Amino acid sequence: MTQVAEPTTATSTPTARVQHWIGGKRVAGASGRSGPVYNPATGDIAREVDFASVEEVNDAVQAAKAAFPAWRATSISKRTEILFRMRDLVDQHRAEIAAYLTAEHGKVPADALGEVARGLENLEFATGIPHLLKGGFSEQVSTGVDVYQIRQPLGVVAGITPFNFPAMVPMWMFANAIACGNAFILKPSEKDPSASVYVAELWREAGLPDGVFNVLHGDKVAVDAILGHPDIAAVSFVGSTPVARYIYEHATAAGKRCQALGGAKNHMVVLPDADIGMAADAAVSAAYGSAGERCMAISVVAAVGDVADPLIEAIKERLPKVRVGPGSDPRAEMGPLITREHRDKVASYLESGPQQGAELVVDGREHPLYRDGKGFFLGVSLLDRVTPEMDCYRNEVFGPVLEIVRVPDYPEAVQLVNDNPYGNGVAIFTRDGGAARQFQFDVNVGMVGVNVPIPVPVAYYSFGGWKSSLFGDLHMYGPEGIQFYTRGKVVTSRWPDPGTSKVDLGFPHTR
Numbered sequence: 001m002t003q004v005a006e007p008t009t010a011t012s013t014p015t016a017r018v019q020h021w022i023g024g025k026r027v028a029g030a031s032g033r034s035g036p037v038y039n040p041a042t043g044d045i046a047r048e049v050d051f052a053s054v055e056e057v058n059d060a061v062q063a064a065k066a067a068f069p070a071w072r073a074t075s076i077s078k079r080t081e082i083l084f085r086m087r088d089l090v091d092q093h094r095a096e097i098a099a100y101l102t103a104e105h106g107k108v109p110a111d112a113l114g115e116v117a118r119g120l121e122n123l124e125f126a127t128g129i130p131h132l133l134k135g136g137f138s139e140q141v142s143t144g145v146d147v148y149q150i151r152q153p154l155g156v157v158a159g160i161t162p163f164n165f166p167a168m169v170p171m172w173m174f175a176n177a178i179a180c181g182n183a184f185i186l187k188p189s190e191k192d193p194s195a196s197v198y199v200a201e202l203w204r205e206a207g208l209p210d211g212v213f214n215v216l217h218g219d220k221v222a223v224d225a226i227l228g229h230p231d232i233a234a235v236s237f238v239g240s241t242p243v244a245r246y247i248y249e250h251a252t253a254a255g256k257r258c259q260a261l262g263g264a265k266n267h268m269v270v271l272p273d274a275d276i277g278m279a280a281d282a283a284v285s286a287a288y289g290s291a292g293e294r295c296m297a298i299s300v301v302a303a304v305g306d307v308a309d310p311l312i313e314a315i316k317e318r319l320p321k322v323r324v325g326p327g328s329d330p331r332a333e334m335g336p337l338i339t340r341e342h343r344d345k346v347a348s349y350l351e352s353g354p355q356q357g358a359e360l361v362v363d364g365r366e367h368p369l370y371r372d373g374k375g376f377f378l379g380v381s382l383l384d385r386v387t388p389e390m391d392c393y394r395n396e397v398f399g400p401v402l403e404i405v406r407v408p409d410y411p412e413a414v415q416l417v418n419d420n421p422y423g424n425g426v427a428i429f430t431r432d433g434g435a436a437r438q439f440q441f442d443v444n445v446g447m448v449g450v451n452v453p454i455p456v457p458v459a460y461y462s463f464g465g466w467k468s469s470l471f472g473d474l475h476m477y478g479p480e481g482i483q484f485y486t487r488g489k490v491v492t493s494r495w496p497d498p499g500t501s502k503v504d505l506g507f508p509h510t511r
Contacts, residue, residue, distance in 0.1 A: 016046070017034070021201075022211075023210050026197065031051055031053035034048045040335070041375040049217045054225045079129060082207045098115070106375075115167055118168050126178075141492075149490045149491070150488070152486060153180045154182055157232065160187045163191040163192050166195045166196065172238075173477075185214045190219060193215075200214075236484070257484065264424035268282070270430075271307065279429040288322055291378070291400050299402065300402075334400065350381055353403075358385055367379025388416065410439075417445060418442075423446055446465040446475070
């Protein structure tokens with residue numbers, strides 16, 4: 001069995017480097033450029049990550065391009081065998097992968113393990129590739145003529161993934177891409193890159209041929225090289241809306257297939273008949289888990305009518321019980337934010353919100369770890385009486401700040417959600433089945449939860465928002481992921497009997 005390197009701990013020396021993975025091995029960066037990787041809980045630089053040059057991107061593309069023909073020709077049974085081994089290795093090494101997430105992202109261990117578990121679902125889905133790639137067959141569409149459709153891989157494909165889910169989101173992409181017979185290049189976030197290289201080592205142990213999975217680290221130089229490279233057929237992306245739009249425009253302009261998932265402003269509509277305790281528990285869990293750094297986090301509660309005051313009081317009662325701390329504290333429920341700059345940007349909304357008329361109910365800047373700690377901590381925060389004109393509402397805060405918008409009735413709640421430029425996820429809390437059914441019909445959002453605050457689909461459905469939360473036609477992972485990483489080919493065949501052919505200049509038709 002191949003030895004897989006153990007995770008580097010958060011106390012690593014600053015000289016430790018995270019290298020690329022090209023052609024089945026670690027490759028030191030040759031560009032001379034690198035970036036710091038912080039331990040968000042301490043504020044210290046834990047290691048450096050190499051940044052790829054245009055030439056190094058091309059090296060990875062050529063390694064993938066060379067590996068693609070043999071991988072495409074590999075039987076589906078053999079591919080499935082490797083996928084099952086990879087699934088088992090990820091399962092066996094959950095704790096090691098989660099340790100990277102805690103060390104570089106700041107997630108508390110329970111949250112990090114949950115991320116690995118949700119990523120693992122996508123590998124499990126991809127093991128069903130023999131069924132997922134089945135085509136269709138129509139016999140005798142014309143005399144002696146049969147027609148059938150097959151799905152074939154695209155070639156070399158790339159994924160550009162965000163800092164907030166450094167294990168799960170790559171698995172959304174590479175599990176299906178590789179299962180379909182493509183070669184894959186991953187450009188993870190430079191803020192927490194180590195888990196990706198660890199996963200590459202697991203792929204090698206699972207028996208994946210060298211070059212089928214590659215990891216490139218870097219910044220805009222690497223991204224632009226991926227978008228413009230003529231040998232990359234498709235690009236998947238998850239990140240902010242401005243960058244998603246940039247990725248989509250440049251990838252499609254270069255003739256590539258592209259799915260680019262952008263930002264979110266997820267609302268949780270609470271109707272007057274809702275269970276107040278259940279809704280408050282859900283709002284706190286969904287707003288502050290992973291320090292609010294989730295694209296499906298609830299950032300706005302639309303409190304309808306008379307439910308506002310008791311709901312806000314219930315949420316407020318729960319907030320002092322949320323334990324904020326480093327992942328090394330087994331009691332911690334919420335860790336730090338990813339960088340000091342991002343933490344300070346999130347905290348700025350606690351200043352601008354009240355200046356623009358909001359009521360600051362709970363101020364996370366009062367937490368001791370914000371005031372006196374060296375890490376990138378911000379305590380849980382609550383803003384009431386927010387309106388759509390305020391900066392905190394118009395922007396994706398992406399931190400532990402929950403906003404309350406008071407609306408008088410159901411129609412205005414729906415209008416609030418539908419008027420928002422984002423359309424990623426939404427939830428409704430009610431005891432009324434008719435209201436819930438009407439809501440799922442009315443709301444212009446890609447993923448809807450009914451008494452479920454974070455409606456991330458299971459792996460055999462597909463993940464994707466609407467409006468400015470998605471650029472492209474196909475959602476990510478699940479059945480639409482298979483469609484994205486393959487293209488259909490229709491074959492029309494005839495095996496005529498000797499002597500039956502003749503010249504016929506008429507347009508073919510079925511008879």
